Amino acid sequence: MRALVPVALATSLLFACSDEAGSKPTGDAPAADADGGAEAAAFDTGTELRIDVPESGRVYVKLAPPAVVTPEGDPKTSTNWDVAFEGVDVFTNSGVSGAGKGGGFGPLDAITFIGDTAPSVPFITQDKAGGAFLDWYAYEGASHALWSRYHVHGVRDGSRLWKVQVLTYYGQRDGATVPALYKLRYAELTAGGDPSTRELSDLDGTAGGLGASASAPSECLDLGSGARTMLTPDAARASSEWHLCFRRDSISVNGEIGGPRGVTATDLDADKTASEAIDAVKTKTADGEKATFDAATAASFDGKTFRGDRVVSAFSDKWIEPAKAPLAPVNVTWLVQDAAGTQKFFLGFTSFQSPTSKSPGTVVVRIKPVKG
Amino acid sequence: MRKGAVVVLLLAMTSAKKARAEAPPSPPGDREREADTVVVTGTRTPERSQRATVKTDIVTRDEAERRGATNVAEALATQPGVRVDPGAYGYLGGVGAIQIQGFDLQRVLILEDGEPVVGDVGGAIDLSAIPIGDVERIEIVTGPTSSLYGSSAIGGVVNVITAPPRRAGPSGRLRTEGRSHRGLLAQGNGSFRNERAWFGLDTNVFRQDGIARTPGLPDLQIPETSRFMLGARGGTSLAKGVDLRVRARWFRDRLDGLSSRVAPGIGRYLVDQPNHTDRYTLHVIENIDLGKGSRLRLTMGRQWIDNTTAQNQQGSPVGERHDRYHRMQSFEAVDTIADGARTWVVGGRVEVETFTQTVTKTESLSSGLTTRTDDEVAPQTLGRAALYGQLQWKLGETFTVLPGVRAETHTRYGGAVTPRFATSYQPAREVQIRASVGRGFRAPTAKELGFVFDHSALGYRVLGNGDLRPETSWGLNGDVTWQPTSAYTLRAGTFMNWVDELIDIDLAGGAANGAVVDYRYKNFGAARTMGAQLSAAARLGDRLRADVSYDYLWTRDDVNDRPLGGRPPHTVTAALRATMLWKVEASARWRASTDAFVDAETRSPGYQTIDLRLGRELWPRSQGYVGVLNVTDVHQEPARLGDLRPPLGRVFYVGVRAEFPSEED
Structure with missing residues (x-):
């Protein structure tokens, strides 16, 4: 175990450092595609969800079934949401963001999305x-x-x-x-x-x-x-x-x-x-x-x-291509744990529609439950 | 020492030859005996190894010494069908752990005179901690054998066997040897036997310098090693047909590792990594002859293991120490009933095992030096009771069937029932066909049940799981032996294993508990292994013997849909032994393994090793010898993960062994 943690951390760092920017068309900003069609094809499975993210104010998402939700009462104490979007930030229902047992890990290689089993990762990052x-x-x-x-x-x-x-x-x-x-x-x-x-x-x-x-x-x-x-x-x-x-x-x-x-x-x-x-x-x-x-x-x-x-989460500063205009998602897979702490999901952001400098606009994301 | 010493010894051996009349060649009986030793491990009944109902391989002490071995790990290092991986356990670099049929890590049962060895460190029994000084032979049974031995006998069983002195009156044995890396071995035995009783003292001392990991750095790949063993054995006849044997042994192992670390902005600092073990064993065995070939064997045993591993910054009290205290007491009764063509074995065993592991951390905090001791494995008391039975039924001269079953109940996980059915058929005098199917299991260890590895500050903990169930397996084994004459043997064998409920840390199933994620041991693994072995042995007169073996191994981790890491699929072993002019005995062993899957990004390279040895009788029942292990100096690369090559490169050795009295029987 002690040996696995540094290896996995090193792997995640490697992934974090090896993202390459692909060419970006104007208009819809798809995920950066460093390896061509094979990577894009990784996000063909799962369920697509479109999330309108305003520049201010938080949007809450439930992963099973994928839907935008409005938590009852104080979202900080609610476990009826798994991830949230606000401006250019993504949060999970964990740590300082919520009372849930959620969290995330990534970035993982885009091709990981094809699988149906959660890979072994050293830990699930809580929001802090x-x-x-x-x-x-x-x-x-x-x-x-x-x-x-x-x-x-x-x-x-x-x-x-x-x-x-x-x-x-x-x-x-x-x-x-x-x-x-x-x-x-x-x-x-x-x-x-x-x-x-x-x-x-x-x-x-x-x-x-x-x-x-x-x-x-x-x-x-x-x-x-x-x-x-x-x-x-x-x-x-x-x-x-x-x-x-x-x-x-x-x-x-x-x-x-x-x-x-x-x-x-x-x-x-x-x-x-x-x-x-x-x-x-x-x-x-x-x-x-x-x-x-x-x-x-x-x-x-x-x-x-x-x-x-x-508040920073596993996604912070890693899910949007750095220094790109318009904003575009990084072409990677994210492992997210739901608020109950029992089910994991792969998330793959395929594109941002009508992004601004302070918001990705409409986030198009593929969501797939995985075993493990 | 090295080459100069080798030359000196060769000259001495030549001089001895000139000074003495040429002694007669070694009696062929030794080799015959070696080729067809009586074995007991596969069925718990004595059988000739060549015709045993369950295939049993043997490494005698003489053969182990020919292989340049000082301990059981080295004796088995080039044994066909077996892998021994020293250095596979990180900073516990000296640990030599065995792998049979693709299984390791407590899935191979290690016995000493039929009693399980406890006290694993890093998850594996360290075979290099068992010296061969008082060992008569090592028996290796492959495939599930839990029907006789219970937990851990999934991949196979290794039984390290001692024996009473063969000679009446006083006798002794001495072996002294110098090795590379300032290695020194001294083994001694003194015994006395008369008609009513016998007694023996055994001792073993071995030390060796640490082996550097990277030239120019202080880090050790193999720790500085110091091992000591003192044993006392005795036996007496209490009455007609009633024998009592007592054996006590004390093992004291001191492995002192050293590593260095670089603190950014500060520089390199040294960390001592001691791994110290004291192991005491006491066994009392009573054999009662019931007449007509039947007998009752009663065994009482107790083992004490105290182990400490630590990582201490040199020159500072800051560090971390892990203390393990393991105790096991057992009682076993085995009744062997000879009933004509049928031999029944009925036995019962009770074990109580206690295990505690603490971690003591001394940290430099703002409040000053702080030392805290916590349970790392909550004190565990595990009890089990087992009943087993086996029938060995000879149906005529050529056909034997051997059904058996063991039922075991455990205080923590309930029961386990493990049947086995083996059969042996001799369609012709020179042909033997054997097959067996059996169930194996491995009980959760105390650590897996009660581990607490708390790294909350880093966001995770690894916890034991009191609800673990045993790992279970099914295994099939079969082999055909063709022995046209006593000089030639050809054998082909195959095996298949399916193992479920493998216990491992579920990294994909961490449960968030606030800001800390808990990972637990769970029964979630499944794997398959299968393989084949082809072997041939030829003996040309008394002067030449050749063995060659090819092993194929296929493994699958069914959870991750990939091979099990660290298992080379192809291994070839060849050995040649010749008695040459001037009675010089030469032996050579060659072993080649192909590259092996380690993980998705890593493979371990293939490699070959060659061992050479020359020995010559100095006086009757003695031998001076020189040898070199790993002639081509194949060894691991520093910092290469999963490297299966030997951690130790080329090793020269030179020594003398002798038995007393020197007259031949």
């Missing part, structure tokens, strides 16, 4: 809070190592703006190499003058270790004062005393569902993530990436979308 730091690392399955991508992130708090670069996930304590002891460099970007770069070590995201309860505290940082505070997740969500919180492999931002302070953030290098192979990431060093950090100015963040923490 996350944001600009979602892709701060690349995971190397063979060694379970988290390698910083050395992306430069912008963190905005009112009129103040910082640039932040995670240097490593590992520190040394008690004579041992310990994961979740972050080291990062950051600097405030001001209108005039050179930013003063600071480096901080041993930011403690160990959160009580692997077997600890979900309420174990971890370290949070105020970029302005440099104050470091140990907070439980609940305390952090209620506190305005921090900008970034470090908890195991997650870095949260104190804005939207992350906390009350209104902090927002962005990944300046988000466009590079999909094409960053793990071997290339491993060649980067903190010293080597200093120039990248230094080169980022306030102007570098102009036009970037800053957001606080939001």
